[in-house]
Ligand SMILES: NC(=O)c1ccc[n+]([C@@H]2O[C@H](COP(=O)([O-])OP(=O)(O)OC[C@H]3O[C@@H](n4cnc5c(N)ncnc54)[C@H](O)[C@@H]3O)[C@@H](O)[C@H]2O)c1
């Protein structure tokens with residue numbers, strides 16, 4: 001079996017690596033020639049720990065190829081994974097234009113039977129829609145199957161998650177598709193769920209929305225903790241020991257960001273609305289998340305009076321550590337608000353960059369934490385990069401004109417920070 005991956009972003013490249021590691025011949029196809037050129041050299045166009053070494057190993061051995069040639073790629077492969085983006089539209093619905101383009105390309109260039117597998121996160125009912133797009137663009141009516149195989153990897157931990165998944169979910173009505181996918185994933189020792197396409201699609205959205213719910217719940221609880229003089233991290237530790245709750249996704253902070261939770265919660269709410277079901281909990285999850293960054297900024301406003309002409313050091317831009325992804329990053333909201341309130345932002349992130357077209361006069365991108373802290377009246381920590389926790393904050397205090405520390409990820413210990421002279425506020429982490 002020869003595998004084609006359409007879309008060589010975070011998911012496509014990781015999926016290509018997984019199948020190459022299992023010994024299959026894999027080709028990655030993208031419309032972006034820059035990305036393909038880098039990948040051909042065994043280099044990634046994004047930051048993902050451990051992935052580049054594996055990609056470059058398989059490129060060198062010839063097991064992994066990259067191309068922009070749709071016609072040849074589609075004609076020469078039997079199994080095609082769609083891994084293109086499904087961002088949000090302004091109204092909250094998923095934008096399926098890249099999926100439609102990929103489906104139409106497959107229909108147009110197919111020359112034999114193909115198994116088409118959707119790894120992209122697509123709304124419930126998309127498999128039927130993809131079938132109609134393929135059929136409508138076929139020049140000859142070759143047979144094909146469509147299956148859903150949602151991806152559950154986390155950025156920053158993609159290699160580990162994709163090589164050792166918790167579960168493999170397959171949604172298809174075709175016995176042939178199930179058989180081929182079982183062969184493909186043969187070596188994986190994890191639970192399998194083979195179900196209807198719609199169920200598979202909903203499992204993906206329901207999982208992300210549930211995790212987002214845990215986060216918003218903890219963020220609300222953190223506000224209560226601030227009032228009650230209780231530390232939310234201790235509460236989370238106590239809750240997490242109950243195996244029915246579990247310790248993960250209980251970290252209060254600036255709210256969830258990234259390319260998945262915001263858009264997927266929103267799409268699930270929209271899907272429900274189309275069916276006249278009101279997912280009230282998720283409406284609140286989104287609202288809490290939208291307000292969360294401002295909760296920390298309010299603490300800073302109270303302390304500083306206002307931000308006008310004040311140097312503010314913002315540490316961390318990525319939506320979480322160990323990635324360069326800034327899609328829906330809470331740091332962006334913090335920065336936008338600081339700009340509106342006329343602060344002079346000094347930004348540092350070890351990996352993530354502001355896009356070149358985003359150039360604010362009042363934002364200085366710094367090359368080190370020290371540079372960002374220079375003359376600042378406050379530090380706002382937005383991403384919990386390990387290195388921020390390892391710095392000598394006592395020593396760094398001298399760089400600041402005022403030692404105010406607002407910790408959006410509850411990374412520091414309040415007592416220790418106060419002990420070395422900081423005015424410290426976290427999110428439910430002050431006591
Ligand atoms: N990023 C994650 O952590 C993650 C995890 C699980 C699932 N997902 C889902 O996987 C999908 C992909 O996410 P991503 O983060 O990898 O996206 P991405 O934006 O990093 O990559 C998508 C790639 O598809 C390419 N593309 C678009 N249209 C194309 C076409 N017609 N032919 C060939 N290439 C095309 C783009 O150029 C881009 O390189 C989304 O639906 C997302 O929700 C993402």
Ligand SMILES: O=c1ccn([C@@H]2O[C@H](COP(=O)(O)OP(=O)(O)O[C@H]3O[C@H](CO)[C@@H](O)[C@H](O)[C@H]3O)[C@@H](O)[C@H]2O)c(=O)[nH]1
Pocket residue numbers: 121151152153154155156208211215248249250251252253254255256257258259260261319320
């Ligand atoms: O306790 C927590 C855990 C996470 N976050 C935030 O939530 C966001 C998402 O984090 P995470 O889930 O680790 O990253 P993603 O790479 O977006 O992965 C999620 O989204 C992917 C795309 O659908 C799924 O495949 C993964 O299973 C799902 O975890 C980030 O902003 C985190 O800072 C918190 O605020 N508190």
